[in-house]
Amino acid sequence: MGSVDGEVDGIHSANRRAELVKWLNALLPEFNLPSDSSDEELRELLSDGVVLCRIANTLIPGVLEGSWGGYASLDQRSGNVKKFLSVVADMGLPGFSVTELNEGPMSSVVECLLVLRDSVDPRLGDDSPADVAKTPLRKQWGVPEMDRPQVPGAALGKRFPGEDMRNGVPESKAHKKTSVFSGQKFREVFQLKRGSYSDLPASKISEMMHSSSLDNAPTQSLISVVNGILDESIERKKGEIPHRVVYLLRKVVQEIERRLCIQAEHIRSQNIIIKTREEKYCSKIKALEILVNGTNEENKMATNRLQILKDEKSKIEERRKVSEQDVHRLMKEKEHSENIIESLKKDMEAMNRMHKEQLEQIERKAKQMEEQFTTKVKEVEYLLLQSNKKVEEVEAASKLKSQLWDKKEHTFQSYMDNQHLYIKDIRISSRSIKNDMYALQMKWRDEISNLGSGLKCLVDAAENYHKVLAENQKLFNEVQELKGNIRVYCRVRPFLPGQDKKSTTIDYMGENGELLITNPFKQGKDGHRMFKFNKVFNPFASQAEVFSDIQPLVRSVLDGFNVCIFAYGQTGSGKTYTMSGPSTSKQDWGVNFRALNDLFDISLSRRNAFSYEVGVQMVEIYNEQVRDLLSNDIAQRRLGIWSTSQPNGLVVPDASLHPVKSTSDVLDLMEIGQANRAVGSTALNERSSRSHSILTVHVRGLDLKNGSTSRGCLHLIDLAGSERVEKSEVTGDRLKEAQYINKSLSALGDVIFALAQKSAHVPYRNSKLTQVLQSSLGNQLLHFLGQVFTYSYVSHHRC
Numbered sequence: 001m002g003s004v005d006g007e008v009d010g011i012h013s014a015n016r017r018a019e020l021v022k023w024l025n026a027l028l029p030e031f032n033l034p035s036d037s038s039d040e041e042l043r044e045l046l047s048d049g050v051v052l053c054r055i056a057n058t059l060i061p062g063v064l065e066g067s068w069g070g071y072a073s074l075d076q077r078s079g080n081v082k083k084f085l086s087v088v089a090d091m092g093l094p095g096f097s098v099t100e101l102n103e104g105p106m107s108s109v110v111e112c113l114l115v116l117r118d119s120v121d122p123r124l125g126d127d128s129p130a131d132v133a134k135t136p137l138r139k140q141w142g143v144p145e146m147d148r149p150q151v152p153g154a155a156l157g158k159r160f161p162g163e164d165m166r167n168g169v170p171e172s173k174a175h176k177k178t179s180v181f182s183g184q185k186f187r188e189v190f191q192l193k194r195g196s197y198s199d200l201p202a203s204k205i206s207e208m209m210h211s212s213s214l215d216n217a218p219t220q221s222l223i224s225v226v227n228g229i230l231d232e233s234i235e236r237k238k239g240e241i242p243h244r245v246v247y248l249l250r251k252v253v254q255e256i257e258r259r260l261c262i263q264a265e266h267i268r269s270q271n272i273i274i275k276t277r278e279e280k281y282c283s284k285i286k287a288l289e290i291l292v293n294g295t296n297e298e299n300k301m302a303t304n305r306l307q308i309l310k311d312e313k314s315k316i317e318e319r320r321k322v323s324e325q326d327v328h329r330l331m332k333e334k335e336h337s338e339n340i341i342e343s344l345k346k347d348m349e350a351m352n353r354m355h356k357e358q359l360e361q362i363e364r365k366a367k368q369m370e371e372q373f374t375t376k377v378k379e380v381e382y383l384l385l386q387s388n389k390k391v392e393e394v395e396a397a398s399k400l401k402s403q404l405w406d407k408k409e410h411t412f413q414s415y416m417d418n419q420h421l422y423i424k425d426i427r428i429s430s431r432s433i434k435n436d437m438y439a440l441q442m443k444w445r446d447e448i449s450n451l452g453s454g455l456k457c458l459v460d461a462a463e464n465y466h467k468v469l470a471e472n473q474k475l476f477n478e479v480q481e482l483k484g485n486i487r488v489y490c491r492v493r494p495f496l497p498g499q500d501k502k503s504t505t506i507d508y509m510g511e512n513g514e515l516l517i518t519n520p521f522k523q524g525k526d527g528h529r530m531f532k533f534n535k536v537f538n539p540f541a542s543q544a545e546v547f548s549d550i551q552p553l554v555r556s557v558l559d560g561f562n563v564c565i566f567a568y569g570q571t572g573s574g575k576t577y578t579m580s581g582p583s584t585s586k587q588d589w590g591v592n593f594r595a596l597n598d599l600f601d602i603s604l605s606r607r608n609a610f611s612y613e614v615g616v617q618m619v620e621i622y623n624e625q626v627r628d629l630l631s632n633d634i635a636q637r638r639l640g641i642w643s644t645s646q647p648n649g650l651v652v653p654d655a656s657l658h659p660v661k662s663t664s665d666v667l668d669l670m671e672i673g674q675a676n677r678a679v680g681s682t683a684l685n686e687r688s689s690r691s692h693s694i695l696t697v698h699v700r701g702l703d704l705k706n707g708s709t710s711r712g713c714l715h716l717i718d719l720a721g722s723e724r725v726e727k728s729e730v731t732g733d734r735l736k737e738a739q740y741i742n743k744s745l746s747a748l749g750d751v752i753f754a755l756a757q758k759s760a761h762v763p764y765r766n767s768k769l770t771q772v773l774q775s776s777l778g779n780q781l782l783h784f785l786g787q788v789f790t791y792s793y794v795s796h797h798r799c
């Protein structure tokens, strides 16, 4: 609104300015102002006040006296302007300030000049109703009306001082018509050129008094007449003023009073108008205030709405940003998808091309195939023809062949006839053969009867053989028992590579089992010790030699005897070497495998007379705990050994019993057991030399002749290595270990004996084995250093 108002104001002020310029050009054509002159151009023209003074003087000639043209100083310039303003002020017209003219808005200057124009000549103004209202103003100031704008030279003549002071006096129509003429006449009538009023002739005074121009005379002229008369009466002092002058005076005073009354009336009416206008303005102000209040509320509402709109705008902005981001993202996606579409199009094109090429190829192939097909059809047709021909040929040939077959049938028939004849001949000859066979059968029968009598003799001899065999067995076992049920052998281990051969403690090895040991740490008699064994094997004795002495005992097992063979000795003395052997190759086999092998060999040789079932168990005793070494169970259950009253007679009832048919079966079982132990026990290597291992072979024999059964057990034991237990030399853990081994050894004696006794309960102490061991070896042996020994113990006991 403000801008629109401003624009309207601007247009209005421009119009007003143009109006003024037009008027000024008419009034002062020598300046020839451009019709679209700006405020500044006007300011430049009017600021020195000269033009303003000329305007005033042109409109009201003689109103401004003195010099105001040409070059003017600053003071003169402002003086000129002030002069003009005083004229305007005298006319009761709105003015302007000097500052406004110099640097302020020119609108007030423009308005002032236009009002002045309108006041002087309303016909030059706008056609607005305001011009009509301004007409009285012109008259009010006594400015004569003109048919056209006043120009220099068209002056109304010299004015009397104060002639313009007819403010507020409304002019009648008669006055209006005769204003210029009457004024001139009035001046002529009232102008007192010489002398005094007293000197005026009576005719002149009556002319003045009766003159209707008295009404038209300016008030200033009337007052000057009054003043003149009064001055004259004062000058005359006692002199009397003639009556006619007094009448004139009265008449003039009456006229002045009348005018004052009219003016007072006019002022009153003006006041009333002003008051009514003031009331109007007050009511308008109130209405405006109400409007302002309403506007304030509306403003508040509008502010709220504006705030809401701002919020919505910010939201919309955010949404716009989001949507812009979406658009951006979508654009990217679009680009991406366009790229994909592009690549797909390319692929499609490539595929189309490929497809076309393939299609072309296929079409080409199809054509080729069609061609081939047509050629093949032709070929087939040709072949059909050929085959038809061949069929015909074949038919012809088959006819020929059937003829041939007929011929052949004929010949075959003749052949068959011949064969029949041959068969007849054969039948005759077979009958003769049958007769021969019968004669032979008779001959064989005689021979077989002769053989039966011979066989009977043989059976009798075989029965005698069984008896002899049993007798042999009995005698053999008796021999074994005579040799001693318990035998102790000593095997001297050769020096190992790197050992000092001179440091031997063996002094003497007798052929009958004597062994003389030297103790280098003891002197005299105590330094030598003699032992007696069943036999002493020298360091060069082979595995086979060692076994040869034990071999007969194995045979006893098959005859139902219990045999126990074990090796006892210091760690590293060669127990395992003797019992198992350094390797599993046959020549290295120790007592164990040789005994088993022998057992199976003998059972095989006796297979006609006896049937043997062989089963093996293998346990390990370590730290007084028994484990099954042939168990398939990886967990390696601990077994109880002390319960010896089991019905099956097994000392270690929980140990698995494996039926075997050969030594390799046992080797396989041991291998599997070893593998299982390797999985189940991490301390295997550590405990191998600290544990006792017992391989028990159970043999059940069935006499095929009389059905009698026998049971025998072979215990093959590799004991834990013994240690010296001399306290002075062995201390700490090693002493404890050595003591444990010796203790467990004596306990083991009972176990072994129990094993040998099969199921007999043997008291822990004072067992026969312990006694034998102690009597033949003595604890003293354990005290010797250096040379190591293996003692083999063999028990032989009949079930």
Ligand SMILES: Nc1ncnc2c1ncn2[C@@H]1O[C@H](COP(=O)(O)OP(=O)(O)OP(=O)(O)O)[C@@H](O)[C@H]1O
Binding pocket: 492, 493, 494, 496, 539, 569, 570, 571, 572, 573, 574, 575, 576, 577, 578, 582, 688, 689, 719, 720, 721, 722
């Ligand atoms: N008669 C022998 N001929 C050759 N070497 C032997 C003989 N006896 C034992 N050895 C060797 O002596 C070493 C120890 O033997 P072996 O392991 O059999 O002793 P051990 O008494 O079983 O020991 P441990 O109590 O620690 O089990 C082995 O290297 C073995 O090959």
